[in-house]
Amino acid sequence: xxxxxxxxxxxxxxxxxxxxxxxxxxxxxxxxxxxxxxxxxxxxxxxxxxxxxxxxxxxxxxxxxxxxxxxxxxxxxxxxxxxxxxxxxxxxxxxxxxxxxxxxxxxxxxxxxxxxxxxxxxxxxxxxxxxxxxxxxxxxxxxxxxxxxxxxxxxxxxxxxxxxxxxxxxxxxxxxxxxxxxxxxxxxxxxxxxxxxxxxxxxxxxxxxxxxxxxxxxxxxxxxxxxxxxxxxxxxxxxxxxxxxxxxxxxxxxxxxxxxxxxxxxxxxxxxxxxxxxxxxxxxxxxxxxxxxxxxxxxxxxxxxxxxxxxxxxxxxxxxxxxxxxxxxxxxxxxxxxxxxxxxxxxxxxxxxxxxxxxxxxxxx
Amino acid sequence: xxxxxxxxxxxxxxxxxxxxxxxxxxxxxxxxxxxxxxxxxxxxxxxxxxxxxxxxxxxxxxxxxxxxxxxxxxxxxxxxxxxxxxxxxxxxxxxxxxxxxxxxxxxxxxxxxxxxxxxxxxxxxxxxxxxxxxxxxxxxxxxxxxxxxxxxxxxxxxxxxxxxxxxxxxxxxxxxxxxxxxxxxxxxxxxxxxxxxxxxxxxxxxxxxxxxxxxxxxxxxxxxxxxxxxxxxxxxxxxxxxxxxxxxxxxxxxxxxxxxxxxxxxxxxxxxxxxxxxxxxxxxxxxxxxxxxxxxxxxxxxxxxxxxxxxxxxxxxxxx
Numbered sequence: 001x002x003x004x005x006x007x008x009x010x011x012x013x014x015x016x017x018x019x020x021x022x023x024x025x026x027x028x029x030x031x032x033x034x035x036x037x038x039x040x041x042x043x044x045x046x047x048x049x050x051x052x053x054x055x056x057x058x059x060x061x062x063x064x065x066x067x068x069x070x071x072x073x074x075x076x077x078x079x080x081x082x083x084x085x086x087x088x089x090x091x092x093x094x095x096x097x098x099x100x101x102x103x104x105x106x107x108x109x110x111x112x113x114x115x116x117x118x119x120x121x122x123x124x125x126x127x128x129x130x131x132x133x134x135x136x137x138x139x140x141x142x143x144x145x146x147x148x149x150x151x152x153x154x155x156x157x158x159x160x161x162x163x164x165x166x167x168x169x170x171x172x173x174x175x176x177x178x179x180x181x182x183x184x185x186x187x188x189x190x191x192x193x194x195x196x197x198x199x200x201x202x203x204x205x206x207x208x209x210x211x212x213x214x215x216x217x218x219x220x221x222x223x224x225x226x227x228x229x230x231x232x233x234x235x236x237x238x239x240x241x242x243x244x245x246x247x248x249x250x251x252x253x254x255x256x257x258x259x260x261x262x263x264x265x266x267x268x269x270x271x272x273x274x275x276x277x278x279x280x281x282x283x284x285x286x287x288x289x290x291x292x293x294x295x296x297x298x299x300x301x302x303x304x305x306x307x308x309x310x311x312x313x314x315x316x317x318x319x320x321x322x323x324x325x326x327x328x329x330x331x332x333x334x335x336x337x338x339x340x341x342x343x344x345x346x347x348x349x350x351x352x353x354x355x356x357x358x359x360x361x362x363x364x365x
Numbered sequence: 366x367x368x369x370x371x372x373x374x375x376x377x378x379x380x381x382x383x384x385x386x387x388x389x390x391x392x393x394x395x396x397x398x399x400x401x402x403x404x405x406x407x408x409x410x411x412x413x414x415x416x417x418x419x420x421x422x423x424x425x426x427x428x429x430x431x432x433x434x435x436x437x438x439x440x441x442x443x444x445x446x447x448x449x450x451x452x453x454x455x456x457x458x459x460x461x462x463x464x465x466x467x468x469x470x471x472x473x474x475x476x477x478x479x480x481x482x483x484x485x486x487x488x489x490x491x492x493x494x495x496x497x498x499x500x501x502x503x504x505x506x507x508x509x510x511x512x513x514x515x516x517x518x519x520x521x522x523x524x525x526x527x528x529x530x531x532x533x534x535x536x537x538x539x540x541x542x543x544x545x546x547x548x549x550x551x552x553x554x555x556x557x558x559x560x561x562x563x564x565x566x567x568x569x570x571x572x573x574x575x576x577x578x579x580x581x582x583x584x585x586x587x588x589x590x591x592x593x594x595x596x597x598x599x600x601x602x603x604x605x606x607x608x609x610x611x612x613x614x615x616x617x618x619x620x621x622x623x624x625x626x627x628x629x630x631x632x633x634x635x636x637x638x639x640x641x642x643x644x645x646x647x648x649x650x651x652x653x654x655x656x657x658x659x660x661x662x663x664x665x666x667x668x669x670x671x672x673x674x675x676x677x678x679x680x681x682x683x684x685x
Contacts, residue, residue: 059580086586103578103580106600106676107600107675120586
């Protein structure tokens with residue numbers, strides 16, 4: 001179905017200096033993205049997913065890659081010269097950011113900013129770049145692109161600005177597009193349009209997509225494969241069907257359970273994973289999820305579980321898999337969430353995720 | 366935009382009016398007047414003094430003086446010096462070139478140097494050159510301009526037996542002599558402008574360099590040159606421009622003492638001498654001219670804001 005890995009991240013470890021010492025934002029992270037494939041990295045805030053994306057771009061501001069490699073078409077980007085990285089950025093790997101309202105320079109027209117992306121990598125005249133920019137703006141569905149090219153960012157809506165950012169990202173037809181929560185800052189209706197646009201463009205150009213999100217609904221809609229991260233580590237990875245239908249890791253299961261669904265009675269608490277994401281300054285011993293895990297074993301407190309290869313080309317990091325009974329989690333498991341059982345299957349609740357209901361935590365279960 | 370400028374000019378006139386009222390009121394609080402000084406050693410009688418006061422018009426209540434001044438000012442007559450009887454406008458126009466040369470030099474060189482040092486410090490953030498630049502900038506902001514002037518004169522005079530020429534010559538007559546005479550007071554005046562501009566440029570650049578739109582530019586594969594000069598610097602210009610206005614005020618104020626210190630025949634020296642002589646028409650008119658210069662510069666800066674930032678332009682066209 002897909003070719004050889006376009007991007008291969010192996011054992012990536014990223015640290016940031018802070019006032020309270022160095023923290024490890026990403027630990028021993030490995031995953032691949034094949035040509036034309038869509039891989040979603042999922043996790044809560046602070047799980048290291050954005051840091052992973054910025055590492056691939058070589059745009060970590062204060063953090064540094066301690067070890068591991070990021071191979072793009074076989075070339076290790078962690079060892080690439082700044083000059084070589086500038087060639088790759090925009091030309092071969094492009095990125096779309098979380099907050100479109102802050103992603104464009106307020107002082108230049110959007111046409112100028114798209115044309116700039118073209119002129120950095122292509123030896124074309126200003127007029128040609130400009131004409132191409134208008135074409136790109138048309139392609140991303142901006143109405144009246146000739147006029148819009150002369151608009152400043154503040155004259156566009158958030159969704160239109162994100163379309164401009166996507167036009168910039170696609171300007172040189174990159175092989176890999178990294179999208180870091182591209183719809184989080186947008187309205188739900190606009191979100192659907194932007195996701196559809198990205199899928200269409202991806203299909204037209206054969207671009208591989210590394211999609212970073214915390215929204216399981218978006219994962220279900222966009223991804224071929226999923227990488228679930230927790231506190232800087234991969235806890236589970238597999239195809240979207242595997243991970244969403246039959247999550248094997250207690251964390252993934254809890255994450256899927258905590259998606260609100262219309263089936264939940266208003267009188268029960270919103271399902272949520274108890275506790276909070278650990279501070280990177282003080283990561284728990286053993287398995288990083290053990291303080292919040294409903295199925296914690298003695299061993300989890302002491303020893304970190306390895307990423308275990310499970311049948312069907314998928315991995316999960318949990319001691320349960322290494323128990324004598326084989327330890328595969330049943331699809332419907334014991335109470336991993338604080339509230340009563342949700343009736344929907346994981347996959348079903350995932351698909352409901354995008355249009356979530358905010359029910360108040362009024363009753364006691 | 367034109368409507369905006371017209372409105373700003375209107376506000377400017379209100380400012381000038383308030384400045385005028387303030388100066389007139391302040392004047393009444395100064396003990397002794399020009400007549401006291403003129404007749405100090407002549408043994409003239411009280412009657413003669415009163416006669417002279419009536420002749421100069423300073424025996425009248427302050428609001429009457431204000432109204433007659435405003436009446437004249439509206440027709441372009443700002444009064445005459447008590448001593449020389451020259452029109453104040455003429456005195457001012459004769460001397461303003463020297464002050465504009467001095468102030469312009471201090472402001473232009475100060476801002477250019479400050480922006481350059483600010484860029485250097487921002488690009489080399491956290492290095493020794495950054496620390497050195499920041500240290501010097503704090504020192505430059507802390508020392509008043511007349512102290513810098515005195516230090517320069519003292520150090521050059523005592524250690525190198527050099528002092529600037531004493532008689533002013535225009536830059537077109539003898540450029541070398543003019544440059545020697547202007548250099549020290551311009552350095553003294555420009556020091557705080559350099560220091561302030563350096564700090565403002567550095568902090569503003571660093572803020573912009575860490576912003577999300579700069580990350581987008583970097584993600585395009587842009588060179589650091591493009592990032593810095595096309596995007597980060599232009600976004601920092603607004604705050605540097607604001608500081609330029611503040612610096613203009615400081616520098617105009619500084620000329621009053623420094624022109625005296627370096628015997629430059631500019632308006633600063635004129636104001637200084639007129640205050641000592643209680644030559645009110647000169648003091649009042651010069652204060653208003655300085656205020657007018659300041660108001661006009663501020664309007665120019667505001668127009669520049671709009672040229673740089675389309676959001677400001679849009680807000681003004683919307684009339685907000």
